[in-house]
Amino acid sequence: MRTVKTVRVWVIGIVLVVVTALFVSTSLAAPVNIDAVKNDAAAFIHDHSEEFISVSDAIWSYAELGFQEFKSSEALKKLLEKYGFKVEMGVAGMPTAMVATWGSGKPIIGFTGEYDALPGLSQKAVPYKEPLVEGAPGHGCGHNLLGTTGVASAIALKHVIEKHSIPGTVKFFGCPAEESGSAKIFMVREGIFDDTDVVLDNHPGNEYEVQSGAHTSALKLYRITFIGKSAHAGSAPWDGVSALDAANIMGVAVEYLREHLYFTHRIHYIIQEGGSWPNIVPDKVVVVAYVRDTDDRLPTTCEKFENCVKAGAIASGCSYDVQVIKAYHQKHSNDTLANLIYKNMEKVGLPKWTNEEQSFAKEVQKNMGKDQTGLPDKPIFTPPPTVFTGGGSTDVGEISLVAPVATLDTPCWPKEIPGHSWGVVAVGSMSIGHKGMLLGAKVLASTAVDLLTDAEQLKKVKAEFAELSERIPYQAYVPEEIGPELDLFEDEMSKWRPLMEPHYKEPKI
Ligand SMILES: [Zn+2]
Known part of the structure; x- marks a missing residue:
């Protein structure tokens, strides 16, 4: 009797261990395949x-x-x-x-x-x-x-x-x-x-x-507005201040600048509003320009570009406004x-x-x-x-x-x-x-x-x-x-x- 009882206890013990092991293995998070x-x-x-x-x-x-x-x-x-x-x-x-x-x-x-x-x-x-x-x-x-x-x-x-x-x-x-x-x-x-x-x-x-x-490239997108004074381009051009001149001088300055910028730069621009008719001295010109470079060079390249804008305005006698539309890295x-x-x-x-x-x-x-x-x-x-x-x-x-x-x-x-x-x-x-x-x-x-x-x-x-x-x-x-x-x-x-x-x-x- 005593031997049979011991065997029974052992069997129950083993069954319990196996059941517990199975329970643990299924209840823990299974490794994801x-x-x-x-x-x-x-x-x-x-x-x-x-x-x-x-x-x-x-x-x-x-x-x-x-x-x-x-x-x-x-x-x-x-x-x-x-x-x-x-x-x-x-x-x-x-x-x-x-x-x-x-x-x-x-x-x-x-x-x-x-x-x-x-x-x-x-x-x-x-x-x-x-x-x-x-x-x-x-x-x-x-x-x-x-x-x-x-x-x-x-x-x-x-x-x-x-x-x-x-x-x-x-x-x-x-x-x-x-x-x-x-x-x-x-x-x-x-x-x-x-x-x-x-x-x-x-x-x-x-x-x-x-x-x-x-x-x-990192990028800065500008909208630049030059403001001059309109006049009859034939009879009294001396009364006018051309905003288009400002944009053109800015462009020439940018082209000279390119030679001395590092080769990582890109500058491209359009004249979005260039005046209304050739016999009127344009009093408003809008330029949209992209300036691109590496993150470390962009601030300096932008500063030099903005100097070209300023140069156009000073030489032509225009006032100007520089607006940043967007910029990112x-x-x-x-x-x-x-x-x-x-x-x-x-x-x-x-x-x-x-x-x-x-x-x-x-x-x-x-x-x-x-x-x-x-x-x-x-x-x-x-x-x-x-x-x-x-x-x-x-x-x-x-x-x-x-x-x-x-x-x-x-x-x-x-x-x-x-x-x-x-x-x-x-x-x-x-x-x-x-x-x-x-x-x-x-x-x-x-x-x-x-x-x-x-x-x-x-x-x-x-x-x-x-x-x-x-x-x-x-x-x-x-x-x-x-x-x-x-x-x-x-x-x-x-x-x-x-x-x-x-x-x-x-x-x-
Ligand atoms: Zn896309």
Whole structure:
């Protein structure tokens, strides 16, 4: 009896240990299978592709200019709200700017999106130049795809966070007027990105690429007004003071100055208002000018440029007013983050282009005088330039000084097709653009999964950012009293809306 009892006690003991072990192993957070989470995100994007495409196509058809993106932002808001995001519109005093949030606690992963179009680039989805509405705006920089990629990434990330019980918060930053008024300057100045751990940015492009380091220029955009005195240019020119003379002298001074500026600079300007008629001495001339350089050189280059303005005014006897419309920094892409994006680019691969898509792309290339090389065919990682020689600018630069950021260039255009062209508008509402957009969302959602599940990666990204912040602390170039110019395109857009409305496509949300 005694032996049987002992055996029974042992058996019960072993059973208890096994049951307890099983209970503990299932009640503790099971290790996340990162690849399975990424596959779930990709499957979600695939399953909802029709909805995402319909939103992008709707924004393409609205083609709204900077700060006029009322219908475009509404479509993205509706989509975000459908999937449970809390959307705050009108942030930083801009009606079409938004912050959408889902989840709680740290880390906070943010995605950016833009949705403004460009003037005069209306185009049908055909491989030759043919406007949809002659002279109307068009999505010449693919921002219809850009905004939707950001939103699709955010929604897919929310889906997998919820499904796999991963802690974290997802944000989408809707940033209007990238091409003109640059909302990000004012959103950053308001502190909207301050609590975000990492910002994942995207832009449609003619390659499948990610860059690290500083590739873009810092920028200051000026509006200069010269005021003179009008007079009869034939009978009494000596009574006049020419504002056009001031602008011309300014221009000559700038051209002499160029030789002595460092090769990283760019200065370009137009005379927006040059007088009303040649026989009247112009009493008002308006010049709009871009001055670009590296972050460390921009203040000095701007000072020298402003001296040229002053020289024009003094020599001609005019008075003058210098107004800064906007200004922002170089984009300092986080190297660790760019590498992480690149790993996911390799993993996700490229879209499978059909023969029809390749032919369409080659036709666009032929009609734009480019080599017929077809569509992007490999992932590219571009390290920081050994010598920075200057280039374009983006207001993402402003974000890069308050949060770690890197941009995925999604493969949406034929190779070598430049932005701001009819060729970009042509592919922006067809399968080429759609495939690049969906692929972009998969890569960004996968990168976000890495950041949420691998604390070491996140730490590395943040440590690199902390080092940058020490070297280049954020300080707005734009003075506090300057706000966004919300009415920049108000008249222009109201002129085109009635003509564009018959071509609107509605999102299927
Ligand atoms: Zn753009």
